[in-house]
Amino acid sequence: MDEEEKPVRRLSSIVLIIIVVVLALSASALYQAIDLYLKQDVASGYYLLIGFLGLAFSIYMLLQTRRRMRRFALKTTPVTTTITCQKCDFKNLREFERGDFILKEAGSCTKCDGTMLISAIYRELKEKVKEERF
Amino acid sequence: MDPSQILGAQFGGEGPLGWIFQVIFTLLFIVMIFYGQRIQMYVMIREIQGSLIRLRFIRDKGVKTAIDTIKEIGKPETDPTERVYQFLEYVTILPQSMDPAGIVWKLEHILDIREDRFKDEVRLMAPSADETNVNNLENTLEAAAALNIIYKVIRHFYILGKKTLSLYIIMQIQMLLPLIMREAEAYSSALKAFSYGQPIGDGAGPLVAAKLMHGRRKKKIEKDCVVAKVPLEGRTTYVIKAEGPGGNVGKPGEAIKRVIEETDGKVATIIMIDAALKLEGEKPGEVAEGVGAAIGGPGTEQYKIEESILKYKIPIHAVIIKEDIGDAVSPMRKEIFDAAEVAIDRVKRLIREKTKEGDVVIIAGIGNSIGVGQ
Numbered sequence: 001m002d003e004e005e006k007p008v009r010r011l012s013s014i015v016l017i018i019i020v021v022v023l024a025l026s027a028s029a030l031y032q033a034i035d036l037y038l039k040q041d042v043a044s045g046y047y048l049l050i051g052f053l054g055l056a057f058s059i060y061m062l063l064q065t066r067r068r069m070r071r072f073a074l075k076t077t078p079v080t081t082t083i084t085c086q087k088c089d090f091k092n093l094r095e096f097e098r099g100d101f102i103l104k105e106a107g108s109c110t111k112c113d114g115t116m117l118i119s120a121i122y123r124e125l126k127e128k129v130k131e132e133r134f
Numbered sequence: 135m136d137p138s139q140i141l142g143a144q145f146g147g148e149g150p151l152g153w154i155f156q157v158i159f160t161l162l163f164i165v166m167i168f169y170g171q172r173i174q175m176y177v178m179i180r181e182i183q184g185s186l187i188r189l190r191f192i193r194d195k196g197v198k199t200a201i202d203t204i205k206e207i208g209k210p211e212t213d214p215t216e217r218v219y220q221f222l223e224y225v226t227i228l229p230q231s232m233d234p235a236g237i238v239w240k241l242e243h244i245l246d247i248r249e250d251r252f253k254d255e256v257r258l259m260a261p262s263a264d265e266t267n268v269n270n271l272e273n274t275l276e277a278a279a280a281l282n283i284i285y286k287v288i289r290h291f292y293i294l295g296k297k298t299l300s301l302y303i304i305m306q307i308q309m310l311l312p313l314i315m316r317e318a319e320a321y322s323s324a325l326k327a328f329s330y331g332q333p334i335g336d337g338a339g340p341l342v343a344a345k346l347m348h349g350r351r352k353k354k355i356e357k358d359c360v361v362a363k364v365p366l367e368g369r370t371t372y373v374i375k376a377e378g379p380g381g382n383v384g385k386p387g388e389a390i391k392r393v394i395e396e397t398d399g400k401v402a403t404i405i406m407i408d409a410a411l412k413l414e415g416e417k418p419g420e421v422a423e424g425v426g427a428a429i430g431g432p433g434t435e436q437y438k439i440e441e442s443i444l445k446y447k448i449p450i451h452a453v454i455i456k457e458d459i460g461d462a463v464s465p466m467r468k469e470i471f472d473a474a475e476v477a478i479d480r481v482k483r484l485i486r487e488k489t490k491e492g493d494v495v496i497i498a499g500i501g502n503s504i505g506v507g508q
């Protein structure tokens with residue numbers, strides 16, 4: 001029941017060009033920054049700032065397109081069927097199968113001769129327990 | 135000092151690189167002044183485009199699931215694909231409401247025809263399916279049709295927005311997108327649950343009724359409902375639910391009306407159990423009480439119930455199990471399943487407090503009984 005879809009990775013050419021240009025500019029700005037720093041020029045700080053900003057921007061853009069792609073997979077949680085013996089309360093848990101329904105008779109018990117009954121079908125969410133403030 | 139040096143120095147640097155940055159910043163400034171809103175609009179359009187791609191993915195996946203299920207269960211001789219795509223385009227034209235008197239019956243009639251038509255269609259597509267599976271397949275296809283409509287409406291506004299470049303059109307769709315996407319995801323998981331025949335969150339009402347009536351003699355009652363006479367807390371109760379385990383909601387309004395008439399209106403109280411939408415922040419599976427006919431849908435059943443209780447002045451109580459829209463149509467969460475027991479305790483307490491021993495009480499579990507037997 002897993003649906004991991006691997007969609008084609010698409011980047012529009014304009015976005016790619018912008019990213020490349022910004023990368024090139026920030027690289028040269030960083031180079032300039034080092035150059036000026038060696039010359040002990042205060043302006044090196046500005047270039048450093050611009051270089052890193054450009055770098056951050058292009059990395060962000062790249063990550064943004066990746067994240068959009070990753071959202072594509074549909075997540076599914078397993079559904080459990082609980083079968084209980086009417087006589088001795090023996091419980092059997094298994095994955096849901098087509099044809100199961102709540103209160104369906106499901107053969108006889110393996111421990112005694114009582115009839116088994118599907119007593120529950122549910123999905124359990126393993127949610128990150130985050131303490132909500134409200 | 136030549137001008138390039140001055141400009142360069144202004145930025146703190148020197149040489150051609152300082153120049154380049156200067157030009158870039160100036161250009162950016164001018165572009166933002168004149169084209170800021172337009173750029174924002176393109177960003178919005180791209181966002182809608184992204185969602186649209188995802189919506190199409192969800193819809194295609196859903197339709198594929200539906201077709202596969204039909205092939206697996208129905209064993210059709212011909213490929214059902216084309217018929218399924220025709221089914222997705224079905225429209226229901228609602229009755230004219232200029233003169234609203236009697237519209238409930240007109241609406242009910244149209245909805246009856248719709249359901250019959252859908253079921254016939256499913257029987258043709260899946261000849262080997264039994265009644266339970268016909269119901270489940272019908273629900274599956276309806277979910278696929280809903281996904282199709284959502285996709286097409288968003289696509290309509292996307293194309294319209296691109297054509298007109300009207301900020302109004304683009305913005306309203308972009309602002310509603312998060313909610314629309316949630317709805318689409320909900321329908322998508324509903325479709326999966328329907329195709330497997332798994333109980334869904336909306337089945338909380340029928341689950342409570344099923345637990346109460348289990349082991350008793352059941353009688354079929356109009357329409358697609360079952361009723362069982364169950365002694366509870368020294369009272370005689372008539373427990374009603376939609377017939378399971380196929381996916382259907384039945385006509386509980388009709389059933390309640392029938393039971394009231396059969397007992398000549400000597401009903402002490404009616405208790406309805408239904409799943410209700412929770413507000414964000416409320417816990418799923420919370421049980422609450424109230425008064426009134428707890429039933430959703432197009433409103434025809436609620437109308438019928440209210441008509442018949444008014445005739446005999448029967449008090450009506452509601453027990454609701456809270457869940458959000460996603461939970462209501464996805465496979466039932468454990469919290470909601472567990473809430474059924476809590477709801478039963480509340481029903482028993484209500485009966486003890488609101489009626490005397492020997493009274494007749496109607497208990498109706500409202501909702502889709504898919505995956506819930508009796």
Ligand SMILES: [Zn+2]
Nearest residue numbers: 085088109112
């Ligand atoms: Zn046993």
